[in-house]
Amino acid sequence: MPIHTIETFNVQFLSILDENGNVDPDIEPEISREDLLKLHRFMTLSRMADTRMLNLQRQGRLGTLPVCTGQEASFCAPVLAIQDTDWFVGSYRELGARLMRGEPLVNLLHGFNGFEEGEAPAKTSRTLPLSIILASQLPQAVGLAYGSQMRGEKDIVALVLFGDGATSEGDFHEALNFAAVLNAPVIFLCQNNQYAISTPRQIQTRSATIAQKAIAYGMPGIQVDGNDPLAVYSAVNSAVMKARNNEGPSLIEAFTFRMLMHTTADDPSRYRDDKEVEKWKLKDPLIRFKIYLINKKIWDEEKQAALEDELKDHIDKTVKQFESKKKFKPDAPFDHVFETPPPFLEEQRMDFLKHIKMETENG
Numbered sequence: 066m067p068i069h070t071i072e073t074f075n076v077q078f079l080s081i082l083d084e085n086g087n088v089d090p091d092i093e094p095e096i097s098r099e100d101l102l103k104l105h106r107f108m109t110l111s112r113m114a115d116t117r118m119l120n121l122q123r124q125g126r127l128g129t130l131p132v133c134t135g136q137e138a139s140f141c142a143p144v145l146a147i148q149d150t151d152w153f154v155g156s157y158r159e160l161g162a163r164l165m166r167g168e169p170l171v172n173l174l175h176g177f178n179g180f181e182e183g184e185a186p187a188k189t190s191r192t193l194p195l196s197i198i199l200a201s202q203l204p205q206a207v208g209l210a211y212g213s214q215m216r217g218e219k220d221i222v223a224l225v226l227f228g229d230g231a232t233s234e235g236d237f238h239e240a241l242n243f244a245a246v247l248n249a250p251v252i253f254l255c256q257n258n259q260y261a262i263s264t265p266r267q268i269q270t271r272s273a274t275i276a277q278k279a280i281a282y283g284m285p286g287i288q289v290d291g292n293d294p295l296a297v298y299s300a301v302n303s304a305v306m307k308a309r310n311n312e313g314p315s316l317i318e319a320f321t322f323r324m325l326m327h328t329t330a331d332d333p334s335r336y337r338d339d340k341e342v343e344k345w346k347l348k349d350p351l352i353r354f355k356i357y358l359i360n361k362k363i364w365d366e367e368k369q370a371a372l373e374d375e376l377k378d379h380i381d382k383t384v385k386q387f388e389s390k391k392k393f394k395p396d397a398p399f400d401h402v403f404e405t406p407p408p409f410l411e412e413q414r415m416d417f418l419k420h421i422k423m424e425t426e427n428g
């Protein structure tokens with residue numbers, strides 16, 4: 066028997082809007098004016114809020130923060146492609162996506178200060194809270210999508226976000242395998258921002274791309290310019306259509322860059338060269354998207370200035386609201402574990418509250 070090839074594969078890269086704001090008209094997605102402006106608004110809000118939150122952290126007014134500047138296209142554009150009735154399962158580096166899903170900024174500020182009140186989603190919301198345990202949210206997303214399918218909920222998908230580092234976790238592989246085998250309507254979106262803290266992508270995996278990992282599990286995979294909101298939207302939108310059409314899951318690798326530190330506890334100058342950061346500055350998603358909107362004649366510098374003023378005002382007011390809340394419920398984490406807490410958990414809650422009371426009384 067001669068050796069012969071039984072499988073071959075290729076990996077596609079999608080780019081629609083280049084770094085100078087030039088669009089490829091043949092593959093430009095159809096997005097309404099209203100949605101384009103919504104996307105621009107939330108990408109801008111995300112950048113401005115991220116900058117402000119970093120300042121607050123540096124002033125000792127906010128806890129440790131995973132900043133997301135530079136990745137706005139890779140986490141905001143996917144949200145435009147799903148509905149409120151779909152599941153959104155994030156990790157921790159997707160501020161603008163959470164704001165687009167309707168989470169109030171003040172909640173996120175409380176969450177980053179360690180208060181559960183900020184993290185807890187409304188009972189009816191299909192946006193899951195932050196997930197810090199890498200890749201743990203992936204099997205959960207598969208379960209949610211499969212559960213919706215089993216309940217006969219028509220057309221519901223789950224969109225799950227994670228980083229390049231998370232693809233080294235067992236949960237990533239189990240989730241992709243399960244999703245493919247169960248034909249679950251899941252869109253796996255990897256924000257490949259080139260670093261997992263100090264570990265560069267090249268030594269995270271020997272695969273040339275993260276997108277190609279999809280092939281091993283029997284689902285489509287594509288790499289897109291993660292700083293191009295049109296490419297990210299297009300790829301996610303077609304994956305969503307497939308999932309709604311009972312054609313199963315997809316993996317999308319959004320090729321982007323973490324412009325700042327991993328978290329405020331990190332110093333990236335210890336492991337990466339400024340030249341790399343300078344190179345990526347030219348690929349800023351906000352700049353190219355603004356040029357695109359101006360070229361489409363639906364935006365101008367005057368409108369931009371007015372938007373920035375409005376968002377600054379909103380952020381100022383939110384920070385005031387955030388800092389004026391002084392009373393928190395220390396046992397709030399117990400509220401969200403079970404619909405009806407079992408007696409042993411109620412006992413633990415009582416013990417916990419007694420302990421806090423004792424600590425407070427003893428100074």
Ligand SMILES: Cc1ncc(C[n+]2csc(CCOP(=O)(O)OP(=O)(O)O)c2C)c(N)n1
Binds near residue numbers: 234258
């Ligand atoms: C299971 C697990 N292991 C280790 C960590 C510690 N940790 C937090 S963030 C991080 C790097 C994650 O990198 P990546 O998945 O690329 O996402 P990014 O932070 O770059 O967005 C690590 C190792 C964790 N949170 N969870």
